[in-house]
Amino acid sequence: DAKTTQPNSMESNEEEPVHLPCNHSTISGTDYIHWYRQLPSQGPEYVIHGLTSNVNNRMASLAIAEDRKSSTLILHRATLRDAAVYYCILRGNAGNMLTFGGGTRLMVKP
Amino acid sequence: DADVTQTPRNRITKTGKRIMLECSQTKGHDRMYWYRQDPGLGLRLIYYSFDVKDINKGEISDGYSVSRQAQAKFSLSLESAIPNQTALYFCATGSALTTGELFFGEGSRLTVL
Numbered sequence: 589d590a591k592t593t594q595p596n597s598m599e600s601n602e603e604e605p606v607h608l609p610c611n612h613s614t615i616s617g618t619d620y621i622h623w624y625r626q627l628p629s630q631g632p633e634y635v636i637h638g639l640t641s642n643v644n645n646r647m648a649s650l651a652i653a654e655d656r657k658s659s660t661l662i663l664h665r666a667t668l669r670d671a672a673v674y675y676c677i678l679r680g681n682a683g684n685m686l687t688f689g690g691g692t693r694l695m696v697k698p
Numbered sequence: 699d700a701d702v703t704q705t706p707r708n709r710i711t712k713t714g715k716r717i718m719l720e721c722s723q724t725k726g727h728d729r730m731y732w733y734r735q736d737p738g739l740g741l742r743l744i745y746y747s748f749d750v751k752d753i754n755k756g757e758i759s760d761g762y763s764v765s766r767q768a769q770a771k772f773s774l775s776l777e778s779a780i781p782n783q784t785a786l787y788f789c790a791t792g793s794a795l796t797t798g799e800l801f802f803g804e805g806s807r808l809t810v811l
Contacts, residue, residue: 620798631702631788631802632741675740679798685731685756686800688740 592676597693600666608661608692610676615656620679622686623650623661625672632675632688635661671696701725704789704803712811717776719806721789730772731790731800732756732764741788747772748794779810 593611600606612621622637636643636650638659643650649662663670675691702723711717721730728749733741743756745764753764761783763775776783786807790800 622798624800629805631790631804632800633802634799637798685743685746686741686798687743687757688733690740 591687592678592689594674594676594689594692596690597695599695599697600663600670602668602696602698603665606663606666606670606694606696608663608674608676608694609658610660611658612676612678613657615678616680618680621650621652621656621659622677622679623648624675624677624686624688625670626675626691627669627672635674637679666694666696668696668698670694700804702789702791702801702803704787704806706806707804708807710809710811711779713780715779715810717779717808719774719787719789719808721772721774721803723770723789723791723801725791725793725801726769727791727793727801728769729792729794730766731792732762732772732774733788733790733802734758735786735788735805744774744787776808776810779808781810784808784810 623635624632626632636648638650651660673691673693677686705720731746732744735741742758747753747766750766765773786805788805789803792800
């Protein structure tokens with residue numbers, strides 16, 4: 589399975605934008621890029637996903653590099669409730685199966 | 699009510715005991731998954747099922763078994779629990795009709811003494 593590399597942790601100030609990077613240099617042409625986050629004491633929750641084009645939804649934006657070897661999750665205005673572990677995951681065509689790495693722990697300072 | 703419900707939420711047991719963790723979902727999804735999370739680590743896939751008659755091993759299936767009793771129910775069993783199975787267990791559901799989003803339960807914390 590293609591793997592992803594994320595920083596272990598990042599800090600942000602409240603109400604500022606946050607850019608969470610992810611490298612996936614061995615991504616295949618059919619792999620979707622998914623982002624999930626896990627709030628303390630909860631199960632992971634879906635944030636956003638994309639294939640080639642940049643994507644926006646109510647939670648975040650996903651910027652995908654032209655060569656698809658990296659992507660960035662953008663939280664436009666971080667809040668204290670955004671403090672969580674963010675996972676960047678590649679998903680192939682079959683089965684919805686997700687392979688989780690270590691993720692990035694985002695800390696948001698007031 | 700939660701879309702994906704796991705029971706029990708917390709369980710303490712002793713080595714050698716049989717344990718069952720249950721998962722039920724109200725989303726009408728065909729696909730269900732069991733993951734395990736150890737402290738400070740990401741989730742690892744134990745078993746998954748694409749429909750009632752389909753069961754597949756995941757990355758770390760040794761020591762575990764599953765049963766898909768109905769489309770909405772997927773249970774995970776530890777036939778003879780051991781201490782290194784102490785972990786947080788998550789059930790998830792997904793649909794073949796969507797682009798891959800999974801919905802997770804709130805987790806079952808299992809401690810094996």
